[in-house]
Amino acid sequence: xxxxxxxxxxxxxxxLDRFAACGYAGAxxxxxxxxxxxxxxxxxxYFRSKARLYxxxxxxxxxxxxxxxxxxxxxxxxxxxxxVEILAAIFDHARGHRALTRMTFATAFAAPDEVPKxxxxxxxxxxxxxxxxxxxxxxxxxGALDRRFxxxxxxxxxxxxxxxxxxxxxxxxxxxLDRATAVRIVDLxxxxxxxxxxxxxxxxxxxxxSSRKTKIVK
Numbered sequence: 283x284x285x286x287x288x289x290x291x292x293x294x295x296x297x298l299d300r301f302a303a304c305g306y307a308g309a310x311x312x313x314x315x316x317x318x319x320x321x322x323x324x325x326x327x328y329f330r331s332k333a334r335l336y337x338x339x340x341x342x343x344x345x346x347x348x349x350x351x352x353x354x355x356x357x358x359x360x361x362x363x364x365x366v367e368i369l370a371a372i373f374d375h376a377r378g379h380r381a382l383t384r385m386t387f388a389t390a391f392a393a394p395d396e397v398p399k400x401x402x403x404x405x406x407x408x409x410x411x412x413x414x415x416x417x418x419x420x421x422x423x424x425g426a427l428d429r430r431f432x433x434x435x436x437x438x439x440x441x442x443x444x445x446x447x448x449x450x451x452x453x454x455x456x457x458x459l460d461r462a463t464a465v466r467i468v469d470l471x472x473x474x475x476x477x478x479x480x481x482x483x484x485x486x487x488x489x490x491x492s493s494r495k496t497k498i499v500k
Contacts, residue, residue, distance in 0.1 A: 290328045293318045294342070297335050302381035305388065306336055306397045333398040343379075343386040344406035350375055351413050361421040362468055368414070369444055369464035376448055377459055384452045414441050427472075440471045 296318035300309035311332050315325050329335040354371040358364035376383045389403055415437040421427045427436055447467065450457045 289320065289324065293320060293325055293328060293335070294339060298339055298381055298385065301336060301339065302385050306332075306392075306401075333400050336397065337401050339382065340386060340389055340401060340403050341406065343382050344403060344410060346375065346379075347372060348406070348410050348413065351410065355417065361417060361424070361426045362472060364417060365440060365468045365471070366461070366464050369467060370461040372444065373447070373451075373459040373461075373464055376451055380452065380455065383448060387449055387452060411437065411441055440468070443467050443471060 293314070297309070297314045300314050300317060303309070304313075311322060311325065314332075314335070315322050318325070325335070329338060350371045351368050354367040355364045357367045386403065389397060389401070390407065415433060418427065418437040418440070419433045422429060422433055422436070444467065447457070447459060447463065451459045
């Protein structure tokens with residue numbers, strides 16, 4: 283059988299719809315091949331098993347996120363800019379791939395017998411986290427972050443905020459997930475929630491402050 287990238291992609295799309303709607307156990311191979319309009323031998327030619335098909339989707343989600351982060355970090359020079367670019371890129375991708383985002387979270391939090399033992403997302407998750415962790419370690423070294431905290435604590439902080447917003451979007455599609463949200467998350471992470479530790483917003487100049495005071499006096 284000639285390898286056909288379009289057929290493989292078509293099977294993945296059909297499988298994603300079924301897995302996202304029914305979970306791993308609820309999505310049968312018969313349902314998937316019916317939705318994809320291919321035969322079972324065709325599916326097994328590309329993926330060998332239902333578990334391999336599921337793994338391919340999980341891999342595409344985590345590998346896609348990793349590629350997005352690699353490209354996004356090049357668009358920023360400071361740690362703040364890099365984190366904003368990363369979150370904005372991941373949020374944009376999630377808006378266009380809500381079912382895939384939902385499936386990856388479902389896999390990560392699944393009970394041991396909900397997905398086959400051979401399906402693994404731990405390594406990819408750790409790789410993606412370590413990408414963020416590396417940026418945080420660099421930020422600590424450059425003095426951009428509070429040295430009272432360990433690098434992993436800080437990495438968990440920004441990584442956790444990002445994932446909370448992604449999960450909120452999966453549960454509530456109306457949840458705002460855009461660049462403005464990315465900016466606010468990074469600002470919260472870097473400045474903290476305490477008014478005592480507040481810092482000037484980016485782009486807020488002394489001249490702006492002066493003009494505001496002048497208007498008040500008038």
